[in-house]
Amino acid sequence: MTSELDGAGGVLTREPIRLRIAPTRHLISSALLVAVLCAVTGGALISAIWAPGSPVILGFQLGLTVVIAAGLILVIIPLIGAIQASRVKNPADRVEQRTKSAKSRQRAAVSMGVAAAVLVVMGVIYFLIVNDASVQKTFLQPDLMILSFPDILAAFGQNVFIALVAQVLVLIWAMVIALLRISKTAAMKPLRSLATLYIDIFRGLPAIIVIYLVGFGLSFTQIPGLSDLSATWYAIIALTLTYGAYTAEVYRSGLESIHPSQVYAARSLGFSYLQTMRVVVVPQGIRRVIPPLMNNFISLQKDTALVGIIGAVDAFNQSQIYAGNHFNLSSVTIVAAFFLIITITQARLLDRYLDRQERKRSGA
């Protein structure tokens, strides 16, 4: 495919221009398609919620129309750019042509992304307000949310308490298991096998079953000190056992990622095995697994919502009482929001921490 454009016909001046226009057209037609989809759904949405009189819905419609219009304009801009680019005929303006088509290609990609996102958001809104806003009324009824808020907030303290205590215990307990697991001597073999067995069992069992077994099982045993604990403490024990297993594996991967030379270096100074672990390997290993450690903790925090099955009154449990009394799930939405707030906050804090670490390392 030789271009007729440049009379000189030099090898270097042939292909690139044509090759660069084709994908631009491709992108723009895709962008148009998504935009049309957007417009159609938007139209469907507007007609679906056509209920004259309600100012809220009127506002929705107006907003949607604006969004759709903006999306269309976003698609038209790259289209114009592409047309301009294809108009350039003079071989001398090749660079300009290339720049223009590249720009329009970029804009087409952006508008496609925007249009697709709008599509998703409109789908969600549609789901909320379709059928006389029944979804919104089921999950987001303001008066019920306000009514249940204080009790649920108080009960959420239980979730926080269980999570905090269990996390501290997990941090310690999992390290014991991980150290047993990576031990190498013959003397440690029996304990090492036990640690492996423990991990296999508790990683394989659903948390809800462990909570159930511990919560009801231990109280049947009549063992002094163990059979008369509160449901809260049974929950803490159960979550520690379950997440201890996961976290031990996370620790292990961190400890094993430390270069053996670090162990050699410490041992060669005269440190014992345990001193080497404490002073050199564990501090470095933990630092490397902070992200998966945080993930485990977020899972643990979420699983505090399971403790209701053994009679601990947590936020979820409390919200179910409201839900049952009012045949409405708005109180549960509150619990959901609580969980989201704490988990998202932690995720962002972790991101910040990792960013800072990264910057410190590259700044050094």
Place this chain on the structure above:
Amino acid sequence: MAFLEIENLYKSYGPNAVLRGIDLSVNQHEVLCLIGASGSGKSTLLRCINALETIDEGEIRLDGDGISGPGVDVNKLREHIGIVFQNFNLFPNMTVLRNIAVAPEMLLGLSREQANERALGLLDRIGLADKANAHPDQLSGGQQQRAAIVRSLAMEPRMLLLDEITSALDPELVSEVLSLVRELARDGMTMLLATHEMNFAREVSNRVCFLHQGTICEIGTPEQIFTAPEHPRTQEFLRSIIAAGRL
């Protein structure tokens, strides 16, 4: 009686016989260089001496005292024999100062102030006092290796093992590390070092030992080994070194 005596040392990793009957002795205040091709067993020999590896057969004695085999307090032994490796020596989770002070403090029973003081003194001696509170990854490779050497010195060992401590360094950083070793030699530190720096080996050592496939092929003064090697293997090895422009 020599300071360090190695007798009939055998060591294998599974079917791979790495050291096959090593007899070697190092006198007090002597600097002995191990040379030999990669894989000839230099590192393994050094690691056997301070018990980072168990040995299969033979005996190692330090100052007449058996230091190999069961029943030896290896942690105590290692306080007396320092070793520095090619890389990954310093602990990245501590400052340079802590790297040096931590072992004397925890193992020799020094107070934190005493240990820090000793560490600072050593850092000062190698011109790195201003890096005391830096972390290892903020130091150049040469500075890291020098800090690693003085970290060993902080334990006041009776002997130092150095395993190719300049092999991982950029060429322009090699000399600062070698100068420090040279200085230690002058101060009378007993050293056994594996190295690829032939010129340095020739200049600094009292004796040079050529290792070939886990046996000592030839041992003698630097003059002898580098100018009139007797064994064909040694000659071949030196030819290849010269061809590579490293002698």
